[in-house]
Amino acid sequence: MAPLTERYPEMTVDDAYAISLAFLKARQKQDGERVVGKKIGVTSKPVQDMLGVFQPDFGFLTDAMFAANGKVQMKDHIAPRAEAEIAFKLKKGLKGPGVTAQDVLDATEYVQPCFEIVDSRIKDWKIKIGDTVADNASCGVFVLGAQKVDPQELDLSALEAVVAKNGVEISRGAGSAVQGAPENAVAWLANTLGEYGIPFEAGEIILSGSLVPLEPVVAGDKMTMTVAGFGSCDVEFV
Known part of the structure; x- marks a missing residue:
């Protein structure tokens, strides 16, 4: 469809x-x-520059959005793009305002490498902040890596994700690209949701935003995200 921000x-x-x-x-x-x-979207400068959207946004993840087998069905998507992220699995709830980055770390059971596959109902990705927000922050599906790590054992801002597509490296990005550190982005989201009366619940997964530019994908593509000392995540588009 045409951008909502143009129609309204x-x-x-x-x-x-x-x-x-x-x-x-x-x-x-x-x-x-x-x-x-x-999920948090549009948190890093590479993504903001790519989309021309210069403030973060948020959306909801449902069970239907989880690609448990690491395979993404292209027939279910319009114009998908892959982004490498750090996912937080919460062991206790949080509700803003006043949530700090340390509160986020204390409330997190583990972190995982993750691919979020974003998609847009807006033609040609011609989005402004209102368009992506209305479209559930352009969320499509997500894939989680197998490794589960205590975030207290890591400096998440110093992590470097290396992303390969069909065996060829295409991008690198540091944890510091996401609001200085992924936990900062999660704290921002907890406080922003608090303004709407929406809490984080124990057991929820929070996607903290892409470390690298979004990569368009087609059927047959395979992508890998590797983070030294942290783990990896693979996704295949079929």
């Missing part, structure tokens, strides 16, 4: 979040999906 220029970011929440309720009621986490 008076639309505010709060309007866009109201659309996103209504969309989520429809998925829950009509499709029986359940929320398993949240």
Whole structure:
């Protein structure tokens, strides 16, 4: 579809979040999906520059968005792009305001390497902040790596992700690219959601934002994210 921000220029970011929440309720009621986490989008400069969107946003993860076998069905997508992230698995809930990065680390059971496959209903990815927010922060599906690491044992800001596509390295990105450190981005999200009365729940997965530029994919592509001392994640597009 054409950008909502062009069709409804008076639309505010709060309007866009109201659309996103209504969309989520429809998925829950009509499709029986359940929320398993949240995601942060547009947190790093490479992604902001690529999309021309210069503030973070958030969306919801449901069980239907988890590609447990690491395979993403292209028939279910429009214009998918892959991004490498750090995922946080929470052992206790958090609710803003006032959540700090250390609070996030203390509330996290483990972190994992992750691919989020973003997608957009907006034609040609011609999005502004209101367009991506209304579209659930452009979330498609996500894939988690097998490794689970205590974040207290790592300097997440110093981690470097190396991303390869079909066996060829295409990008690198540090944890510091995401709001200085991934836990900072998660704290931002907890505090932003707190303004809407939405908490983080124990057991939820929080995707902290891409470390690298988004990579368009087609059927047959295979991608790997490798982080030294942390683990790896693979995704295949079929």
